[in-house]
Amino acid sequence: MHRTAIRQLATAAITALAVTAAPATTAAAAPSPSASASAAKNDPFYMYDGGRPLSSFAPGTVLKTRTLRYHIAGIPTPVKAIQLLYRTTDAQGRPSAGVTSVVRSPGGDGRKAVSYQSAYDSLSAADGPSRAIAGDAGLGGLIPSGESFVLVPLLLRGYDVVIPDTEGQNADFAAGPEYGTTTLDSIRAVSRSPETGMDAGTRFGLIGYSGGAIATHWAAALAPSYAPEVDRRLVGFAEGGLFVDPAHNLKYIGGSLVWAGVMPMALIGVSRAYDIDLKPYMSSYGLEMYKKLEHASIVDVLGRYPGLTWKKMAKPQYADPNSVPEFLKAVNRLNLGSAATPTVPGFIAQGNGGVEEGTFGNLPGIGTGDGVMVSGDVRSLARQYCDNGNKSIKYRQYDLLGHFGSAVPWAPAALGWLDDRFAGRTPPSDCGRIPAGNSLKPEKPAVSSGRTRTAAR
Numbered sequence: 139m140h141r142t143a144i145r146q147l148a149t150a151a152i153t154a155l156a157v158t159a160a161p162a163t164t165a166a167a168a169p170s171p172s173a174s175a176s177a178a179k180n181d182p183f184y185m186y187d188g189g190r191p192l193s194s195f196a197p198g199t200v201l202k203t204r205t206l207r208y209h210i211a212g213i214p215t216p217v218k219a220i221q222l223l224y225r226t227t228d229a230q231g232r233p234s235a236g237v238t239s240v241v242r243s244p245g246g247d248g249r250k251a252v253s254y255q256s257a258y259d260s261l262s263a264a265d266g267p268s269r270a271i272a273g274d275a276g277l278g279g280l281i282p283s284g285e286s287f288v289l290v291p292l293l294l295r296g297y298d299v300v301i302p303d304t305e306g307q308n309a310d311f312a313a314g315p316e317y318g319t320t321t322l323d324s325i326r327a328v329s330r331s332p333e334t335g336m337d338a339g340t341r342f343g344l345i346g347y348s349g350g351a352i353a354t355h356w357a358a359a360l361a362p363s364y365a366p367e368v369d370r371r372l373v374g375f376a377e378g379g380l381f382v383d384p385a386h387n388l389k390y391i392g393g394s395l396v397w398a399g400v401m402p403m404a405l406i407g408v409s410r411a412y413d414i415d416l417k418p419y420m421s422s423y424g425l426e427m428y429k430k431l432e433h434a435s436i437v438d439v440l441g442r443y444p445g446l447t448w449k450k451m452a453k454p455q456y457a458d459p460n461s462v463p464e465f466l467k468a469v470n471r472l473n474l475g476s477a478a479t480p481t482v483p484g485f486i487a488q489g490n491g492g493v494e495e496g497t498f499g500n501l502p503g504i505g506t507g508d509g510v511m512v513s514g515d516v517r518s519l520a521r522q523y524c525d526n527g528n529k530s531i532k533y534r535q536y537d538l539l540g541h542f543g544s545a546v547p548w549a550p551a552a553l554g555w556l557d558d559r560f561a562g563r564t565p566p567s568d569c570g571r572i573p574a575g576n577s578l579k580p581e582k583p584a585v586s587s588g589r590t591r592t593a594a595r
Contacts, residue, residue: 181272183223184263184307186235193233195225197319197365198326201235203333208241211283212275217241219271220334224327227364228306229316229411237268238302238324240334243293248335250560251298253325254289255346255353256282259436261311261406266303278435291553297343298336300328304353309433311349311407312381314472318356322365342368343556344375347545348511349436351377358480373559374483374530376552379508379541382515384408384469385581386504388448388459390512395496397510397541398446399439402427405451405465408472414464424451444496460584475515475578479523483530483565485555488516489544490537497540503576508541518575520568530565533572 186192186201195201202223207214219239226236242248256267258281263269265278267285275283282301292299302324304317325342328334346354354377361369381387384404391397406428409416417425431439449457459465470476489508492499497509505514513535520533532555536544559565 181269183221184235184237186223192225192235195233197225197227198323198330199225200327200331201225203331205333206272208271208286209273209275209283210286211280212273214273220331221268221272222327222331222334224323226306226323227316227319228308229310229313230413234306236303236306236320236323237266238300238327239268239271240328241289241293241299241301242335243296243298245294246296246298246335248298248337248340250296250341250343251300251328251336252292252343252345252556253300253302253321253357254285254292255304255317255321255344255350255357256285256301257347257349258282258305259311259349259400259403260305260434261309261403261410261431262433262435263303263305263307263309265309265435266305267301268303271301277437281435281437288549295553295557298334298340300324300342302353304350305407308410309407310411312352312384312404312472313408313411314352314356314381314474315360316411317353318360319364321353321357322361322368325368326365338367338371341371341373341560343373343559344377345552345556346377347548348379348541351380355380355474355480356477358482358484359474359477362478362481369481372482374485374556374565375480376485376555378487378544378548378552379511380474380486380488380516380519381511382474382519383512383576383578384472385459386512386515386576387510388469389501390499390504390507391497391510392447392499393445394499394509395444396441397495397497399431399441399443400436400510401446401448402431402451403434403436403439406432408468412468412471414468416462416464419452419456419462419465421451421453427451458584460581463583466581466583470580473578473580474519475522476580479526479528481528483532483559484523484528485532485534485552486516486520487534487536487544487548487551488513489539489541490535491539491543492541495540495542505576508539508544510541512576514575515578516575517572518578521572521575522578524567524569524572529567529569531569532566533568535573
């Protein structure tokens, strides 16, 4: 979206936030705009510099706290945001430090909160929502600034809003398990901080679209094993435009007009998260793309690489991505079809009109989608949960809408669904009515001349 349009949206959002949070802003003086804006760049707040090893802290331990003004596209608002640095876990299970932001509802009592997972989709940590909130007006940070509109209806409903930097401080784009642990440890952290007004009794709903759905869903799937005490406090998860099986998405968006550039971004992000080196398998063009996009945001690639495919990025002998062992291991690790079934109710929505966004793929075993996400994968996942005993799954498919368009009907439906969960109403179920989808079985190695290719040459 053009900067001017974002600025206009920002002005409207600032006005709405100012009116919404006006009663709360008199509680304490907020830092000056200049102090808040300078906090966004070269910021020591993001670095853990304590004397004890990070591994000695339990996940969710608060390491630092600060309060600053909430910014939209670099413009300060009267709204206060509380930011926490906390101990979390990266994609490989190693201790790391994460950052989350909290906006308290003026009408809330700390008993209910919504964890909103942003769709900031970037390979640069500078594009995280916490940095945008602190005043960074970079191009990649304009996405979380635009998402500020979501805060207004949530705050008006009495929900405190928590916004984690789901990709971690290395910006491990598309590494779903890390999104999940970062989100769950954010909830732990805000529940332990007296400044947030929340505690171990606060109930939480999870919500996110697109990249935010990755974090929302992985958090719901990992909660029973990784954070069971958080899982008991979740009322449900609401998401749209879900990334389920990376191997399918790679083939679906290949050659598309708008979304093809997301493919190298995901390859870079996952490689970074799991210390995978895909460069030996790349063509000269692939290496050029890798170098160019190492710190890119999704706003840098949408519509800029029409027709891009895996084959164009790989050496001829690796035209089938399943011939690359590192790739195969990574995509199977990220396949939600192999992850645990969430124990809490879920609302899952998915568009299926990807043709309107320039994605014409309809391959056997993959089918159609919303332009970037594969509808058959999402249907299969929802059906899998029903079969595994979670009958509280609501599924909606918007057949005529693409990825962008589906967010419009999804957002109010998701908010209404969460309201009902907090109110204790019986969750609706679409189990038994969800159409069949794709196989979500793990990918198998490609075989050439009777032998599996195992190394780059």
